[in-house]
Structure formats: C-alpha cells, structure tokens
Amino acid sequence: MVIVGNGAAAAEAAMAARGAGYRGSIDLFADNPHPPYNPMLGTYFASGAIPRQMCFPFGGPEFYERYGVRAHLNTPVALLEPSERRFTTADGAEYTIGPASSPRAPTRPFRPCSVWSRRACAGCARSTMPCD
Numbered sequence: 551m552v553i554v555g556n557g558a559a560a561a562e563a564a565m566a567a568r569g570a571g572y573r574g575s576i577d578l579f580a581d582n583p584h585p586p587y588n589p590m591l592g593t594y595f596a597s598g599a600i601p602r603q604m605c606f607p608f609g610g611p612e613f614y615e616r617y618g619v620r621a622h623l624n625t626p627v628a629l630l631e632p633s634e635r636r637f638t639t640a641d642g643a644e645y646t647i648g649p650a651s652s653p654r655a656p657t658r659p660f661r662p663c664s665v666w667s668r669r670a671c672a673g674c675a676r677s678t679m680p681c682d
C-alpha cells in the first residue's frame with residue numbers, strides 16, 4: 551500500500567489498515583520531514599496557545615514504526631500517472647503501483663454459468679441462483 555502525504559487522512563489510513571488486520575507493506579511519501587501533522591492546530595501553535603508537539607496529534611516520529619509504515623519523508627511525489635499505474639518522486643525515482651488482482655475462471659469442464667467470482671457483488675448474488 552502506498553500513501554501520499556502525512557496529514558490526518560494519511561495517518562488514519564495507515565491506522566485503519568493495520569486495525570483491519572492488513573499485514574502488507576505500507577510506504578508513505580511526504581513532502582516534509584514531520585510525523586503526521588494537523589494543519590488546523592498550526593494556528594493555535596502560532597498564537598502561542600499550544601506547544602509545537604500538540605500539532606502532531608498522532609504522536610511523534612514513532613508513529614511510523616508503531617504502525618509499520620516505511621516513511622519516505624522529504625520525498626514529494628512529483629508525478630502521478632494512474633493510467634500507467636506509476637508515480638515519480640521529485641528526486642526522479644519511479645514507482646510502479648501494483649494492479650489489484652482479478653480472478654481467472656476455469657473454462658472446462660465447468661459450465662460457464664456455474665463459475666462466478668465473488669469479488670464483485672453481482673457475481674456473489676448470481677452464484678446463489680440455480681444454473682440454467
């Protein structure tokens with residue numbers, strides 16, 4: 551899994567993935583050197599109402615380790631090419647985004663109507679019906 555940015559959405563995404571049991575790799579690319587930051591708290595810090603560390607509500611740099619996130623800090627994503635399944639960081643490194651898997655159905659000796667993928671809701675519903 552790749553996460554671009556390290557704001558609240560990014561932090562919540564990593565936490566939700568781990569909370570749901572995702573054990574794969576999480577690579578996070580951010581254009582800054584910080585732990586996940588909430589910009590709305592910056593004004594409170596600027597006015598002296600809160601100390602700087604309170605701008606990082608998800609914790610300090612240990613956040614990344616706690617959630618098994620490989621953080622590529624100071625590494626802005628410069629180019630996103632979804633159709634090419636590719637993105638490029640500002641330092642010129644190119645990354646390929648792996649496609650989601652798609653099931654391959656056997657053709658024989660099954661009758662086509664008896665093989666339905668359960669990845670899509672429609673296939674799941676169809677598989678509960680009798681074969682014609």
Ligand SMILES: Cc1cc2nc3c(=O)[nH]c(=O)nc-3n(C[C@H](O)[C@H](O)[C@H](O)COP(=O)(O)OP(=O)(O)OC[C@H]3O[C@@H](n4cnc5c(N)ncnc54)[C@H](O)[C@@H]3O)c2cc1C
Nearest residue numbers: 554555556557558559560579580581582589590593626627
């Ligand atoms: C002054 C202020 C006050 C606010 N007050 C409130 C409020 O009272 N209530 C409320 O609900 N919301 C408020 N908000 C809005 C709230 O802070 C945002 O909606 C929320 O933080 C958005 O979170 P996010 O993770 O989606 O985006 P962001 O926090 O913007 O995170 C985006 C992240 O992506 C990184 N990034 C950007 N471009 C790249 C790139 N090319 N490569 C790598 N990384 C990149 C950024 O550095 C950042 O870490 C306020 C915002 C501000 C600025």
